[in-house]
Amino acid sequence: MPDVKRRPCRVALAGFGTVGQSVARLLQQTPEDVDLVAVLNRRVAGKRVDWLDGRVRWTESIDDLLAADVDVFVELIGGRDPAETWMTMALARGISVVTANKQVIAHEGPSLRALAAARGCQLRFEGSVAGGVPVIRAIESGLASDTLTQVAGILNGTCNYILTRMEADGAGFDTALKEAQGLGFAEADPSQDIDGGDARAKLAILALVAFGIQAPAEAIAARSIACVTPLDFQYANRLHCTIRQVARATSAGTPGTLTAAVGPSLVPLTSPLARVQGSENLVTVKGQFGGETSFGGRGAGGDPTAVAVVSDILAIARGARPPSTAPFRRVEHVSAAFATPYYVRFTVSDRPGIIAALAAVFAAHGINIDAILQEPGFPADRRPFVVSLDAAPSEVLETALAEIGALDFHVVPPFAMPVLL
Amino acid sequence: MPDVKRRPCRVALAGFGTVGQSVARLLQQTPEDVDLVAVLNRRVAGKRVDWLDGRVRWTESIDDLLAADVDVFVELIGGRDPAETWMTMALARGISVVTANKQVIAHEGPSLRALAAARGCQLRFEGSVAGGVPVIRAIESGLASDTLTQVAGILNGTCNYILTRMEADGAGFDTALKEAQGLGFAEADPSQDIDGGDARAKLAILALVAFGIQAPAEAIAARSIACVTPLDFQYANRLHCTIRQVARATSAGTPGTLTAAVGPSLVPLTSPLARVQGSENLVTVKGQFGGETSFGGRGAGGDPTAVAVVSDILAIARGARPPSTAPFRRVEHVSAAFATPYYVRFTVSDRPGIIAALAAVFAAHGINIDAILQEPGFPADRRPFVVSLDAAPSEVLETALAEIGALDFHVVPPFAMPVLL
Numbered sequence: 001m002p003d004v005k006r007r008p009c010r011v012a013l014a015g016f017g018t019v020g021q022s023v024a025r026l027l028q029q030t031p032e033d034v035d036l037v038a039v040l041n042r043r044v045a046g047k048r049v050d051w052l053d054g055r056v057r058w059t060e061s062i063d064d065l066l067a068a069d070v071d072v073f074v075e076l077i078g079g080r081d082p083a084e085t086w087m088t089m090a091l092a093r094g095i096s097v098v099t100a101n102k103q104v105i106a107h108e109g110p111s112l113r114a115l116a117a118a119r120g121c122q123l124r125f126e127g128s129v130a131g132g133v134p135v136i137r138a139i140e141s142g143l144a145s146d147t148l149t150q151v152a153g154i155l156n157g158t159c160n161y162i163l164t165r166m167e168a169d170g171a172g173f174d175t176a177l178k179e180a181q182g183l184g185f186a187e188a189d190p191s192q193d194i195d196g197g198d199a200r201a202k203l204a205i206l207a208l209v210a211f212g213i214q215a216p217a218e219a220i221a222a223r224s225i226a227c228v229t230p231l232d233f234q235y236a237n238r239l240h241c242t243i244r245q246v247a248r249a250t251s252a253g254t255p256g257t258l259t260a261a262v263g264p265s266l267v268p269l270t271s272p273l274a275r276v277q278g279s280e281n282l283v284t285v286k287g288q289f290g291g292e293t294s295f296g297g298r299g300a301g302g303d304p305t306a307v308a309v310v311s312d313i314l315a316i317a318r319g320a321r322p323p324s325t326a327p328f329r330r331v332e333h334v335s336a337a338f339a340t341p342y343y344v345r346f347t348v349s350d351r352p353g354i355i356a357a358l359a360a361v362f363a364a365h366g367i368n369i370d371a372i373l374q375e376p377g378f379p380a381d382r383r384p385f386v387v388s389l390d391a392a393p394s395e396v397l398e399t400a401l402a403e404i405g406a407l408d409f410h411v412v413p414p415f416a417m418p419v420l421l
Numbered sequence: 422m423p424d425v426k427r428r429p430c431r432v433a434l435a436g437f438g439t440v441g442q443s444v445a446r447l448l449q450q451t452p453e454d455v456d457l458v459a460v461l462n463r464r465v466a467g468k469r470v471d472w473l474d475g476r477v478r479w480t481e482s483i484d485d486l487l488a489a490d491v492d493v494f495v496e497l498i499g500g501r502d503p504a505e506t507w508m509t510m511a512l513a514r515g516i517s518v519v520t521a522n523k524q525v526i527a528h529e530g531p532s533l534r535a536l537a538a539a540r541g542c543q544l545r546f547e548g549s550v551a552g553g554v555p556v557i558r559a560i561e562s563g564l565a566s567d568t569l570t571q572v573a574g575i576l577n578g579t580c581n582y583i584l585t586r587m588e589a590d591g592a593g594f595d596t597a598l599k600e601a602q603g604l605g606f607a608e609a610d611p612s613q614d615i616d617g618g619d620a621r622a623k624l625a626i627l628a629l630v631a632f633g634i635q636a637p638a639e640a641i642a643a644r645s646i647a648c649v650t651p652l653d654f655q656y657a658n659r660l661h662c663t664i665r666q667v668a669r670a671t672s673a674g675t676p677g678t679l680t681a682a683v684g685p686s687l688v689p690l691t692s693p694l695a696r697v698q699g700s701e702n703l704v705t706v707k708g709q710f711g712g713e714t715s716f717g718g719r720g721a722g723g724d725p726t727a728v729a730v731v732s733d734i735l736a737i738a739r740g741a742r743p744p745s746t747a748p749f750r751r752v753e754h755v756s757a758a759f760a761t762p763y764y765v766r767f768t769v770s771d772r773p774g775i776i777a778a779l780a781a782v783f784a785a786h787g788i789n790i791d792a793i794l795q796e797p798g799f800p801a802d803r804r805p806f807v808v809s810l811d812a813a814p815s816e817v818l819e820t821a822l823a824e825i826g827a828l829d830f831h832v833v834p835p836f837a838m839p840v841l842l
Contacts, residue, residue: 297714311565
């Protein structure tokens with residue numbers, strides 16, 4: 001169809017932090033008819049900058065912002081509240097919304113998209129997962145014809161920075177975390193990153209677009225990377241692996257169910273996941289027809305995220321149709337029952353019979369021991385060793401580990417990681 | 422906007438080979454209202470299959486095919502003629518076209534898109550580059566707001582299969598090629614793959630969508646991988662590199678000019694390009710804002726290419742707006758003048774003074790020698806060694822190599838590859 005002449009697309013921006021400022025700068029550079037007309041921020045007097053067009057309205061009030069005859073509301077304040085309320089207000093008025101807010105989209109993406117569809121406007125959220133990497137669009141459009149069965153990825157740049165630092169230099173977790181904080185890669189309270197809360201919200205969004213399954217992010221099992229030690233990298237290396245925080249989900253198995261988990265995992269050195277360095281992100285998608293496709297790049301930071309946000313704005317400005325508003329299946333329960341090989345590190349006060357005791361429990365649960373690895377040179381009262389196990393259902397492993405954990409020789413609780421072959 | 426109720430999207434398919442059959446199968450599985458109504462092939466009697474709906478019209482005539490009240494014409498016969506004529510016929514009638522035809526798109530993509538825009542229909546060609554990897558869409562839409570400065574990639578699965586086979590086992594080029602032919606990865610006449618003709622057509626398409634520059638594919642310098650030997654992998658390894666057929670293009674430098682080349686190149690072992698195995702493809706894109714983003718996956722084969730083709734059909738069926746019809750800058754001349762370090766292998770009838778002679782020529786052209794590598798154990802009358810050179814403009818290197826090539830001690834002409842740091 002021939003291009004329809006449009007009035008300029010009028011954009012209002014809430015949140016003028018790192019990403020918001022990059023969005024404003026990128027909008028100024030775009031040759032298309034997209035005008036930033038209003039900016040909302042707390043304490044707006046201190047935020048005002050001289051490099052923005054003098055006609056931009058600065059405000060602290062959402063009503064004021066949305067009243068500026070706006071076509072697209074860009075939400076970059078983060079967090080659930082008031083972001084979700086503001087998005088709802090905008091959509092209810094028929095104003096399209098672009099956001100990078102993973103928490104709101106993970107929880108309310110489908111209902112907000114339904115509202116957008118009902119009001120004849122759009123909700124887009126490319127920036128909510130993997131920063132500047134256009135993976136949402138790739139799944140919703142580029143792989144639209146395939147049936148996707150698995151998504152996996154490195155979705156948290158902070159964890160990946162810490163783990164690749166530990167991998168490269170043998171640095172301890174605390175050292176690597178402090179360094180990440182010093183460089184601005186990790187927040188003062190890093191628990192959302194370290195413990196997997198950030199990655200599982202992103203994984204919930206990927207499950208939404210890849211499988212059409214909406215699951216509460218909190219229902220996705222997440223394990224912390226804080227227990228990973230430099231010694232684990234040594235043992236992983238002996239198994240031709242390294243360690244990454246991996247988020248993975250599959251829709252295979254019982255229809256309408258989701259299996260998903262986030263946590264530190266052994267990945268083979270030859271895997272694309274092993275090659276992701278520093279704060280990069282990588283998402284791999286498996287389809288029945290297309291096989292495995294991967295998307296990598298800068299997963300955070302103002303400029304890359306701004307590319308995602310402004311590309312969403314341009315899609316709306318160019319009159320692109322809204323992405324699918326197909327109904328989502330809502331599930332409350334998310335299984336974590338992947339059947340994979342496992343790596344388990346024990347740290348024990350050594351005495352004869354420990355291996356026999358462990359082996360007996362694993363055998364009783366039908367779990368096969370693949371190898372026992374023990375580096376020399378540790379004191380007998382705090383001796384680490386590693387058992388690698390053949391593939392076993394995760395719930396069976398957990399039962400076995402609970403039994404083993406109750407034995408009296410542990411100095412540190414057993415630490416298990418799946419091996420993603 | 423609310424979904425508009427549409428009649429089913431009627432699809433006609435020309436070419437019922439590997440990709441065509443996969444497209445037909447995938448169309449049968451899609452839950453959306455997309456109907457395959459007609460199939461064209463030569464000797465259609467021998468092609469007819471019983472797993473397609475009996476109402477599908479089988480024909481050998483393009484007029485007959487397009488007469489079937491068609492919304493989308495899918496061109497999968499390959500080659501320039503009659504594919505281009507048929508696409509023109511379809512677009513002229515207002516029928517949208519989806520194709521995986523790299524030759525036609527590289528040469529006539531912009532004029533065909535202009536025709537589509539004038540007739541209110543669409544031309545889409547996701548399958549023409551990197552098979553099932555949705556890189557065209559990613560560039561045109563997901564990275565729409567960024568200014569792209571470079572694209573590089575492994576775009577030919579045949580070459581990558583051969584080179585990774587040579588890398589893994591020290592196989593010779595001829596052995597690896599025969600194996601690729603036996604497995605169906607290489608054609609009986611593999612010259613389009615080996616000599617870079619296939620990759621440069623794909624690179625021309627990437628330059629089109631990434632930079633808005635249309636250049637004749639033949640104007641892109643291409644060097645063959647047929648000269649690469651197992652010994653080159655040994656030397657590359659000593660330089661912490663491996664060898665890949667890399668296609669790269671940049672729009673930096675003088676505005677409106679394109680610098681592009683295809684050929685065997687040294688890539689660092691740590692680079693994403695080094696990790697691409699077998700017949701996989703990988704495309705990396707650099708943007709001013711978003712940094713480097715990469716897209717990898719299965720670059721050929723019926724099913725992955727069918728995912729790209731059917732996703733294009735679905736985009737049209739769902740009423741997506743046509744991709745940008747911005748005017749392209751047409752350039753006739755493509756520079757190959759990248760300034761990179763170089764690897765040069767000499768094979769000489771040895772005698773004193775050869776290194777001095779080479780060094781004198783390089784010095785006269787201001788080219789610095791980084792290292793001279795020589796593995797022992799070769800006869801004096803056919804002795805290979807490698808010179809690695811600091812970054813130099815490619816045209817300066819070529820002048821120097823022409824001078825050196827005229828000296829009388831060569832048993833094999835000097836063989837140079839850029840080192841892509």
